[in-house]
Amino acid sequence: MGSLGSAMPTSGTSSPFFRRRSPRLSRTYNFGGVDCASMQPRLYFVGKVLLAVLFTAFCMSALRQTSSLAGPSKFATHERGVTHVLVTGGAGFIGSHAALRLLEDGHRVTILDNLSRGNMGAVEQLQALFPEPGRLQFVYGDLGDSKRVNEIFEQNAIDAVMHFAAIAYVSESMADPLRYYHNITFNTLTVLEAMKTHGVKKLIYSSTCATYGEPEKMPITENTPQVPINPYGKAKKMSEDLIKDFATTADLSVMILRYFNVIGSDPKGRLGEAPRPELRKHARISGACFDAAAGIIPGIQVRGQDYNTSDGTCIRDYIHVTDLVDAHVKALDKAEMGKVSIYNVGTGKGSSVKEFVEACRFATGVNVTVTMLDRRPGDYAEVYSDPSKIQRELNWSAQHLDLRESLADAWRWRKRHPDGYSVAMI
Template sequence: MAAHGVKTLIYSSTCATYGEPEKMPITEETPQAPINPYGKAKKMAEEIILDFSKNSKIAVMILRYFNVIGSDPEGRLGEAPTPKLREHGRISGACFDAARGIISGIKVKGTDYKTHDGTCIRDYIDVTDLVDAHVKALEKATPGKVGIYNVGTGKGRSVKEFVEACRKATGVDIKVEYLPRRPGDYAEVFSDPTKIKNELNWTAQHTDVQESLRVAWRWQKSHRNGYGNALAMSS
């Protein structure tokens, strides 16, 4: 990037860099203590960027995403993981695969977390809002300065609540198999989006999880083979 004169970097980081904080919600000042390889790798990348920026005039924005869901409302883009990634993909993808009959049901790992229903709690951010956060970060990026922002709704929802929303969005009674915890998962994570609101004038607008899933489900039904064989859009 330096050799080619890149002057602005918007980096896709993650809330996984925080690990499992003692206090909620998570602010940008929450200590970073990742507990899985994904979070550790993202934190290392952040450190490399910060080190480089100290002796550079590059404009840097680090966006720490929470859990992304949804699709483009106009139907142009959606989530189409390769087959080998499906099993380890997002919970929304698993729900859609179950609703389409690609898999018999979904597997929820962990029902004994210290949450109101025993399943993990996450902050689900619509991809349309995430795009908007990138645009506003790009507009505010300043040479020689670093901005670090959480990108979330500020509200947590449990896995059980998410699955129920997916059932309603798809109209399919998705079967659920409950399994023991998966190593590296944390019980509860949701953001405090105050900083990004105050400094970038960004606030999540698409906060109805069921509606985000309905939009994503519409894309899934019209792209049953991903981008290779799109069908006519259906409601």
């Protein structure tokens, strides 16, 4: 899940769901020694049975009283004025920032993640920030396990789903396409089936500009033809199609957000993007820049310098993660029953890879070296958004437009957490 993402016993977490256990007697009674044919009065036998029944009734009453005093889990009960949001992939980079914003806005949040790409440290940070009962819970689970997903929906009173969970590297999708179709498309089907079974009517879906492929015209609007050129984009488009087809048969409120290249981190330094060493070969350019600035790798390898762009390198639309999360919150508030709405979420401005590297050098203060390599399979030359629809309909626009400042936010967190959430430097 973005870690569904990509979902375990944890210390300090609240119970992932409310369970009712049937009370069991702590002792048994043996009636085998009674000889009904003897002269012993039958009342003796009946008395023992009555005594056992009364004892059992007393124990059950005590258990019910204890349960009543503890009260039902807030996560298992709908509460007027409180929206309970299930955040799939909520331990990941984008999902954790979304959970932070939802909690700040007073929502109840359940994070579902299998931790394949997420980070428990992000969840623990959120739990430390919002320790009050009924605010945040973490549930370990994999969206590929339909039985587990249905259990979570059954045992929690969920009002809306923000579905972030997904693996999301273009090069990895080219090397292992079946994994991407399973992780993205099949898992989205599992979520939709659980929503249908349990009557959850609101969905905010995390999609991508990769569904457009390499359009002939820039900027990209929501009406730009979707012709994805890599399995990641194809799997996301298939998920969109599943959602739209299902929505025609159910009274759903759906927002599909197609966003562009996400950078930055919480400006207050509470959350960030933890590096995953095993994924460095698929790393996004921001992670590679920071690895080079930290001396972990000797420099940056830029794939492709012969594209039909101003400086020969790819052009992308880089959006700050807090701006992206703001779009999700506005989408949650504005979702209309029985309607599927689709929005591009970007700055409307493209920056080349060379411009990005210069911004990274400025933000880190390190003159990272660059090696130019051949193109990477599945990449496209130029992609940036036209965000006018989301500005017009949701009153949303990106606020962090300076690439250097956005990277500086991320670099500050990375310097304090060189090994991710496990260690913080003072």
